Amino acid sequence: MSVEAHAAERRRAPSMADVAELAGVSHQTVSRVLNDHPNVRPETAERVRDAISRLGYRRNSAARALVTRRSATIGVLTTSSALYGPTSTVVALEEAARERGYFVSLASVHTFEAERLLDALDHFMVQGVDGIVVIAPQDDVATAVEGVRTDLPVVMIAALDDDHLRPGTVSVAVDQRLGGRLVTDHLLDLGHRDVLHLAGPADWFDARERERGWSEALRDRGVEPGHVVRCDWSAQAGYDAGQRIADAVRAGDGPTAVFAANDQLALGVLRALWERGVRVPDDVSVAGFDDIAGAAFFVPSLTTVSQPFAAVGRQALTALTEAIGGAAVGARLIEPTLVVRASTAGPRA
Amino acid sequence: MSVEAHAAERRRAPSMADVAELAGVSHQTVSRVLNDHPNVRPETAERVRDAISRLGYRRNSAARALVTRRSATIGVLTTSSALYGPTSTVVALEEAARERGYFVSLASVHTFEAERLLDALDHFMVQGVDGIVVIAPQDDVATAVEGVRTDLPVVMIAALDDDHLRPGTVSVAVDQRLGGRLVTDHLLDLGHRDVLHLAGPADWFDARERERGWSEALRDRGVEPGHVVRCDWSAQAGYDAGQRIADAVRAGDGPTAVFAANDQLALGVLRALWERGVRVPDDVSVAGFDDIAGAAFFVPSLTTVSQPFAAVGRQALTALTEAIGGAAVGARLIEPTLVVRASTAGPRA
DNA sequence: TGCTGCGATGTTAGCGCTAACAAATGCAGA
DNA sequence: TCTGCATTTGTTAGCGCTAACATCGCAGCA
Numbered sequence: 001m002s003v004e005a006h007a008a009e010r011r012r013a014p015s016m017a018d019v020a021e022l023a024g025v026s027h028q029t030v031s032r033v034l035n036d037h038p039n040v041r042p043e044t045a046e047r048v049r050d051a052i053s054r055l056g057y058r059r060n061s062a063a064r065a066l067v068t069r070r071s072a073t074i075g076v077l078t079t080s081s082a083l084y085g086p087t088s089t090v091v092a093l094e095e096a097a098r099e100r101g102y103f104v105s106l107a108s109v110h111t112f113e114a115e116r117l118l119d120a121l122d123h124f125m126v127q128g129v130d131g132i133v134v135i136a137p138q139d140d141v142a143t144a145v146e147g148v149r150t151d152l153p154v155v156m157i158a159a160l161d162d163d164h165l166r167p168g169t170v171s172v173a174v175d176q177r178l179g180g181r182l183v184t185d186h187l188l189d190l191g192h193r194d195v196l197h198l199a200g201p202a203d204w205f206d207a208r209e210r211e212r213g214w215s216e217a218l219r220d221r222g223v224e225p226g227h228v229v230r231c232d233w234s235a236q237a238g239y240d241a242g243q244r245i246a247d248a249v250r251a252g253d254g255p256t257a258v259f260a261a262n263d264q265l266a267l268g269v270l271r272a273l274w275e276r277g278v279r280v281p282d283d284v285s286v287a288g289f290d291d292i293a294g295a296a297f298f299v300p301s302l303t304t305v306s307q308p309f310a311a312v313g314r315q316a317l318t319a320l321t322e323a324i325g326g327a328a329v330g331a332r333l334i335e336p337t338l339v340v341r342a343s344t345a346g347p348r349a
Numbered sequence: 350m351s352v353e354a355h356a357a358e359r360r361r362a363p364s365m366a367d368v369a370e371l372a373g374v375s376h377q378t379v380s381r382v383l384n385d386h387p388n389v390r391p392e393t394a395e396r397v398r399d400a401i402s403r404l405g406y407r408r409n410s411a412a413r414a415l416v417t418r419r420s421a422t423i424g425v426l427t428t429s430s431a432l433y434g435p436t437s438t439v440v441a442l443e444e445a446a447r448e449r450g451y452f453v454s455l456a457s458v459h460t461f462e463a464e465r466l467l468d469a470l471d472h473f474m475v476q477g478v479d480g481i482v483v484i485a486p487q488d489d490v491a492t493a494v495e496g497v498r499t500d501l502p503v504v505m506i507a508a509l510d511d512d513h514l515r516p517g518t519v520s521v522a523v524d525q526r527l528g529g530r531l532v533t534d535h536l537l538d539l540g541h542r543d544v545l546h547l548a549g550p551a552d553w554f555d556a557r558e559r560e561r562g563w564s565e566a567l568r569d570r571g572v573e574p575g576h577v578v579r580c581d582w583s584a585q586a587g588y589d590a591g592q593r594i595a596d597a598v599r600a601g602d603g604p605t606a607v608f609a610a611n612d613q614l615a616l617g618v619l620r621a622l623w624e625r626g627v628r629v630p631d632d633v634s635v636a637g638f639d640d641i642a643g644a645a646f647f648v649p650s651l652t653t654v655s656q657p658f659a660a661v662g663r664q665a666l667t668a669l670t671e672a673i674g675g676a677a678v679g680a681r682l683i684e685p686t687l688v689v690r691a692s693t694a695g696p697r698a
Numbered sequence: 699t700g701c702t703g704c705g706a707t708g709t710t711a712g713c714g715c716t717a718a719c720a721a722a723t724g725c726a727g728a
Numbered sequence: 729t730c731t732g733c734a735t736t737t738g739t740t741a742g743c744g745c746t747a748a749c750a751t752c753g754c755a756g757c758a
Contacts, residue, residue, distance in 0.1 A: 015743090015744055015745085016744065016745065017744080025707075025708090026707065026708045026709075027708095027744085027745080028707075028708065028709080028745095028746080028747095029706085029707060029708080031745070031746060031747095032706095032707085032746095035746085038705095039704095039705055039706055039707085040706070040707085041705090041706065041707090044706080044707085058471075058474055058475050059475065059744090059745080060415070060477065060743085060744050060745070061475055061476055061477055061745095062411045062412075062414035062415040062420065062477055062743085062744080062745090063411075063415050063713090063743070063744035063745040063746090064744080064745055064746075065411035065414075065713095065745095066409070066411040066412050066415055066713050066714065066715085066743090066744080066745070066746095067712080067713050067744085067745050067746045067747080068713090068745085068746070068747095069713080071411065073454075073476075076455075080440045080443070080444060081440075082433065082436055082437050082440065082642065084431065087431055087436045088431050090439075090455070091429045091430075091431065091457055094429070094455050094456065094457050095429060095457065098456065098472065103454050103472070103476050104454065104455045104456075105422075105452050105453065105454055105455070106425075106439070106443050106453045106454075106455045107443065107447065107453075108440055108443050108444065122407075123447065123452070125407055126407050126408065126410055127410055127422075127452050128409065128410055128411055234642075235642065235643040235645070235646040236645075236646075238646075239646055264642060264643050267643045267646050267647075268643075268646050270646075270648070271646040271647075271648060271650075274648050293431065293583075293584065293613060294584045294613055294616045294617075296584065296585075297584040297585075297587075297588055297616050297617050297619075297620040298616075298620075299619075299620060299623050299648055301620075364713090364714055364715085365714065365715065366714080374737075374738090375737065375738050375739075376714085376715080376738095377715095377716080377717095377737075377738065377739080378736085378737060378738080380715070380716060380717095381716095381736095381737090384716085387735095388734095388735055388736055388737085389736075389737085390735090390736065390737090393736080393737085408714085408715080409713085409714050409715070410715095411713085411714080411715090412713070412714035412715040412716090412743090413714080413715055413716075414715095414743095415713090415714080415715070415716095415743050415744065415745085416714085416715050416716045416717080416742080416743050417715085417716070417717095417743090418743080699758100700757105700758090701756100701757085701758085702755100702756085702757085702758100703754100703755090703756090703757105704753105704754090704755090704756105705752105705753095705754090705755105706751100706752085706753085706754105707750100707751080707752075707753100708749105708750080708751070708752090709748100709749085709750070709751085710747100710748085710749080710750090711746105711747090711748085711749100712745100712746095712747095713744105713745085713746090713747105714743105715742100715743085716741105716742095716743090717740100717741090717742090717743105718739100718740085718741085718742105719738105719739085719740080719741100720737100720738080720739070720740090721736100721737080721738070721739085722735100722736080722737075722738085723734100723735080723736075723737090724733100724734090724735080724736095725732100725733090725734090725735100726731100726732090726733090726734105727730105727731090727732090728729100728730085728731080728732105
């Protein structure tokens, strides 16, 4: 054997046949040991396992995928922003997936144009993923995903509202509406009646659900919700709205409490109020949503809603594996919790 | 053909042979078209492409990986926290990878025990990734990764210092030391001489480099750096340190400026100073590092350092593809930029 | 003793693709 | 006309694995 051939031989990862030879069995027996087939004599299995560790053998997953038609990989589609929710969800999904022996393939999209989305999904299909989890916070994502003809099981992480909850769609989400209610009930309990809502973008499920939670909670107490201030998710938008709120409060006709649809908005509001000398929570209460890192150290520390992302990840994976297995699954909602801090208090007498 | 067989036939994804049959060529010609081989008659290629789109054919990547021994997948190993830097890096990597036709497989670890890390790397090896990018902010990660015997190319995203910059290690990072210098020079330019540094954990590369940038900048101006206050990355730690700083400042022997190793720490400091009535930047200047979302809306808005994550992602992918191709590559450093806001000003006369 | 049944193991085929080689075709130049 | 060579296309052989079937040995029983 030439030196090159020998080097090539050494470089080559050991195959099942190599293991079989060393263990003195057939490659099929090695396969059986690896797949926990029942009918293998314990001492044979032992010999095989020994050979495996001696050779440092690793099963070739491409070959396995080729013949089993399953890749043990799930695709996770997310937004390319560093937004708190999606990011935390990705991490949670990865953990849940690995626990169950799945690999996670990631794809992200900047913009939610249908085309980019299709690219990403196509990417997954080419890769041969067994299922897809879409972190789909917006209408057009959900619509585009629903519109893609695919035999693959898809789980959407989205607080789908009735319009989008078509049969066949599997969704997992934090109960954003409940979160909105928790905040609003908290403010109502404190005695507020004029609770302004800074809503997120209207095409985001979470934004709509939080808003709905807010309005339902108010109506349940006989308070007619006012109009909402529509924002994007940025602190800048919160700041802009906060300036107007500050002016109104100082003019004596502002709300006594503000429920911002996320913590960034709340941060902007706090900043604007501070700039104009409106005190929180003395003059106006402010609450947020997400409980991002640092929210406890805002000035004042922020009352907000904490979301159980780990649970979302696990539930999504459960739903997906069930779907892969062919079982029918419906929507799952997971409850968030209210975190009361110093930015909310009773209205001035 | 039975109904079942027919159904099975229909469910079965079209293969290269199906395309070949429809186009009236051999499967090899289809392969050639797909792989852009030069010697295919344009009209033949046209016919093949037509058949491909008619059938909705997608190449089976498991079969391809099996025969080419390349999976077109890279593994990205990261921490499971929602820390700003790692998160942003993952997204940037994914984009850079997709641009180049790579899939990204994600694995995350909670703790940096060598064992967990090996699990994750093993996960990648079993999957047959072509290369690995490790977001390795800590010594033990880097050490553990270096210790793993693998033929796979590995790129570390870490500001490796001399101890870890062994030959063979490919690293890509934001120049954290430069970032530290930028902040410190900025404070020195404003007239500060007593700049306290709240350092990150000592086993984090970024923390050490930021600290070194700080001390070097001071020494370059003939100022002997004082001791640093060692913290973790949390706002809580910044708050704790901030209380002591506030007391010192009020007692008249505090620093005139504080350089916090990240924005969370800075947030905690701002909060503590505010609580104790120490004004920023009037009584003391505060600067952070990261430029996280909302930093511009802290009270006061935070002077900090912004990191070019997209560039990191691209550079890392370039380094990795070069390494996969067998080319030697060294360390690459990318320059961050200073963002001056309202939390820094000249010291009181 | 010979047969049956079953657990343990081996043998064979083929998943869908690419690499290597083989064959056919076309065209220039002698 | 034929040779020689480049271009285009086809054929064959695996990649490493699992599923399906084949085989073997041995206990249990008539």
